[in-house]
Amino acid sequence: MRKQDLARVRASLEGQLAQLLGQGVETVHEMAGQAGEELPDPNDRATREADRSHALRLRDRDRKLIAKIEEALGRIEAGTFGRCDSCGGRISPARLKARPVTTFCIDCKREAELRERV
Ligand SMILES: [Zn+2]
Numbered sequence: 001m002r003k004q005d006l007a008r009v010r011a012s013l014e015g016q017l018a019q020l021l022g023q024g025v026e027t028v029h030e031m032a033g034q035a036g037e038e039l040p041d042p043n044d045r046a047t048r049e050a051d052r053s054h055a056l057r058l059r060d061r062d063r064k065l066i067a068k069i070e071e072a073l074g075r076i077e078a079g080t081f082g083r084c085d086s087c088g089g090r091i092s093p094a095r096l097k098a099r100p101v102t103t104f105c106i107d108c109k110r111e112a113e114l115r116e117r118v
Pocket of ligand 1: 085087
């Protein structure tokens with residue numbers, strides 16, 4: 001991947017990461033604010049429980065994405081970004097631009113998906 005492409009990917013990963021981390025902080029504040037208050041209406045309590053489990057699920061997904069983005073940034077730092085984890089070959093720049101957190105080239109990814117299906 002060319003230097004300016006790499007810089008662009010890195011900037012977009014960093015932006016995404018900042019956004020995800022910002023969201024995480026908001027969610028934690030919201031939940032901390034709600035924890036102390038007592039809701040007399042059972043319906044309200046049920047709604048709050050549903051909100052909370054929804055927020056937790058979201059955060060679980062975000063956490064995984066955050067870890068992937070941090071890994072990708074680490075690979076950029078280490079100069080190994082764009083190498084396939086499986087065969088060591090180069091991942092195509094088009095694929096990296098579309099999905100910078102990927103660690104497999106398209107061939108290995110397809111093969112892995114085929115194996116999962118069997
Ligand atoms: Zn590969």
